[in-house]
Amino acid sequence: MTDVFTGRLTPRADGLHPPPLAPAYRSTALRSPRHAPIRMPSTTTEETGPVFGHDMIAPLDHDLTANFGSGGAIGEQVFVMGHLRDEGGRPIAGALIEVWQANAGGRYRHARDGYLAPLDPGFGGCGRCLTDDAGAYSFRTIRPGAYPWPNGGNDWRPAHIHFSVFGHAFGQRLVTQMYFEGDPHIALCPIVQSIPDPAAIDRLIARLDMGATVPFDARAYRFDITLRGLSATPFGAGA
Amino acid sequence: MTRETASQTAGPYLHIGLLPAAAGLTAAGDEIVAAPVGTVAVGQPIAFRAAIVDGMGAPVTDALVELWQIDGAGHGLWRRSACDGDGHVRFETVRPAALPGQAPHLTLWIVARGIGLPLQTRAYFDDASENNDDPVLARVPAARRKTLMAHRNDDAWTMNIALQGADETVFFNI
Numbered sequence: 306m307t308d309v310f311t312g313r314l315t316p317r318a319d320g321l322h323p324p325p326l327a328p329a330y331r332s333t334a335l336r337s338p339r340h341a342p343i344r345m346p347s348t349t350t351e352e353t354g355p356v357f358g359h360d361m362i363a364p365l366d367h368d369l370t371a372n373f374g375s376g377g378a379i380g381e382q383v384f385v386m387g388h389l390r391d392e393g394g395r396p397i398a399g400a401l402i403e404v405w406q407a408n409a410g411g412r413y414r415h416a417r418d419g420y421l422a423p424l425d426p427g428f429g430g431c432g433r434c435l436t437d438d439a440g441a442y443s444f445r446t447i448r449p450g451a452y453p454w455p456n457g458g459n460d461w462r463p464a465h466i467h468f469s470v471f472g473h474a475f476g477q478r479l480v481t482q483m484y485f486e487g488d489p490h491i492a493l494c495p496i497v498q499s500i501p502d503p504a505a506i507d508r509l510i511a512r513l514d515m516g517a518t519v520p521f522d523a524r525a526y527r528f529d530i531t532l533r534g535l536s537a538t539p540f541g542a543g544a
Numbered sequence: 545m546t547r548e549t550a551s552q553t554a555g556p557y558l559h560i561g562l563l564p565a566a567a568g569l570t571a572a573g574d575e576i577v578a579a580p581v582g583t584v585a586v587g588q589p590i591a592f593r594a595a596i597v598d599g600m601g602a603p604v605t606d607a608l609v610e611l612w613q614i615d616g617a618g619h620g621l622w623r624r625s626a627c628d629g630d631g632h633v634r635f636e637t638v639r640p641a642a643l644p645g646q647a648p649h650l651t652l653w654i655v656a657r658g659i660g661l662p663l664q665t666r667a668y669f670d671d672a673s674e675n676n677d678d679p680v681l682a683r684v685p686a687a688r689r690k691t692l693m694a695h696r697n698d699d700a701w702t703m704n705i706a707l708q709g710a711d712e713t714v715f716f717n718i
Contacts, residue, residue, distance in 0.1 A: 309645040309679045315548075317717060322551045323660025332553075332658030335599035336707045342664075342717035343683055349643050350651055351718050354612065355622035373569070392545050405561025414569060415557040417606075429569045431561045467554065467561055475612045475622075476718055480655055480662060482552040496553060499660055505550040531549045 312346035314476045315392055315534035320501045327499035331456050351476030352535065357401040359435060366433050369406075369446035373429030380409025380425075380447030382523035385466060385483065385511065389440045392534035396440025402530075403433040403469040404444055411452030411462075420452055445523065451490055463490035463497065470530055477532040484510045485526060551662065554655035556606050563608070563626050587616020587638035591700035592650065592667065596631050599708030603631025607656035613640045613649070634700065639669070647674035647681070650694075654705070663715045667694045667703050680716075688714050 323330075325337035365372040370382065385404075389397045407413045407430065410422030414430050428447065436442050449464050465482040472478070484491050491497055491510065500506050508531075517525035559567035592611070596604040604627060611623040615638045623635045640648045650667040668675055670693040675681060681689055691713045694701040705713045 314718065318547050321547055323553075325660065327660060330553075330658070330660075333660065334658075335602075336604070336656065336658035337599075338663070338708055338712055338715055340688075340712055340714070342715040344717045345680060345683055347718050348646065348680070350612070350646070350649070353620055355620060390546070392547060394546065403561050405557065405564075413557045413560060415560055415567060417556060429560075429564070431564045431569060433561075467552075467558070469554070469562060475651065475653070478610075478653060478662065479549060480551060480554045481549055482555075496660075500550045500552075502550070505547070509550060509552070531546050533548050534545075 309348050310346040311348060311352060313352045313536050313538070314347035314474060315536070316346075317533065321505050323499035324501070327495065329457070329495035330499050333499075347474075347476050352474045354471060354473055354475040354477070356399070357435065357471070362433060362435060367444050369404075369428065369430065369432045369444060371445075372432060374427035376427045378408070378425055378428040378447045380428075380449075382445070383448050384443055384445055384517065384519070384523055384525040385528060386441070386443035386514075386517060386525060387511075387527050387529040389436045389442060389470065389530045389532065391472070391477070391532050396436075396438075397472055397532060398436055398438045398440055400436045400440075400473070401433065401471045402436065402442050403431070404446075404466050405431040406446065406466045407449040407452055409447050409450050411450030422450065422452070448485065451488075456495060460495065461490050461493070463488040463494050468530065470532065472532040472535065474535050477535060479530070479532055481509060481530075483528045486510055486512050551660060553657060553660050554608065556657040558606075558608050558655060559626055562624060566626065585615040585621050585638040586619065587641070589636070590639050591634060591636055592694065592703075593632055593634045593700040594652065594667070594703045594705050596627060596633065596654070596705045596707065597709075601709065603627075603629075604656060604707065605629055605631050607631075607633070607654055607659075609633045610653040611635050611637065612651040612653065613637065614643065616641050618643075642674055645679065647672050647678035649678075649680075652705070659707075663707070664718065665705065665713055665715050666692055667701075668692050669701065670695050684714050
């Protein structure tokens with residue numbers, strides 16, 4: 306039995322992620338397990354994961370201003386870029402990052418979104434890329450709009466981009482949302498504020514990066530992502 | 545050490561980013577992004593279907609599930625599928641082999657509106673003799689192990705996933 310729990314994945318830190326039940330975010334009420342999850346060190350199952358190849362990525366997949374329509378997308382032009390690393394600071398290369406977002410008016414191109422802001426014929430709202438050898442990624446897109454959502458009666462989501470990230474192990478899998486520096490809705494949002502650790506919230510906020518901004522073209526925002534550590538040797542085998 | 549980036553819900557519009565073709569994100573007849581597909585699977589073809597319900601027993605129609613398993617030859621196999629209007633998610637896959645020391649199992653990773661940190665669980669096959677010696681099942685209180693068992697039905701192996709309630713499914717913190 307001791308051989309199965311190899312424990313190469315760093316255990317998840319308590320207090321870092323949103324708890325299952327976050328009362329101010331009402332959708333959690335009926336979707337939150339009441340039992341604590343069963344803790345266990347990782348096994349081979351969680352320490353391995355799918356591999357995605359460049360043949361799955363089309364040339365414009367990383368450019369949300371060009372990958373849907375031919376006329377360009379309406380809104381503030383931005384690059385969103387950063388590095389993907391593990392908790393030990395090691396770059397994670399060849400990892401699939403997928404993003405999706407609302408358009409500049411705060412409307413998603415989705416059958417269930419009925420917000421009054423119009424769809425942009427030049428904007429679909431999804432993109433993907435693989436990280437390079439240094440773990441770097443970059444998307445070109447438009448800054449999404451804030452939008453109201455049915456929760457507390459007058460709740461507005463801060464402008465955000467959804468991220469889905471794979472590491473090299475399925476147990477490193479992450480979904481999160483990236484916010485923009487200076488947005489006053491960050492402090493008001495029940496979804497953001499369900500994260501108990503203010504420092505962890507701060508790391509979800511992308512910073513304007515003038516050094517990477519392309520003059521007379523698009524501003525750059527930097528968002529670095531960290532996945533759980535995957536060690537060659539066990540952290541807590543048999544724990 | 546920099547800790548893991550905090551999780552946030554995938555929200556109600558996850559299909560746009562994760563299954564864009566199914567979400568109808570086509571332009572001029574071209575799909576801008578096709579969902580990645582797994583490797584060619586070796587083994588006995590099976591269908592697997594899970595019915596996801598919330599704490600009131602209502603179907604969860606907006607969840608997305610990823611499947612991670614080995615095939616019959618031990619190669620990793622990954623699939624992604626969204627719930628339908630009945631809260632059912634279905635995968636065409638193969639019956640997995642057994643990893644050393646473990647019973648054959650499927651890993652299921654669930655995201656949806658109202659789920660802040662993805663829920664991870666396993667599906668075991670209720671006819672597998674290895675289940676009696678599986679060290680992960682051994683960590684689960686005996687009364688709750690049944691929530692991790694898939695049963696063979698006419699058209700698929702099936703399992704209920706209750707996010708909350710009397711028959712709440714066992715989830716893992718790995």
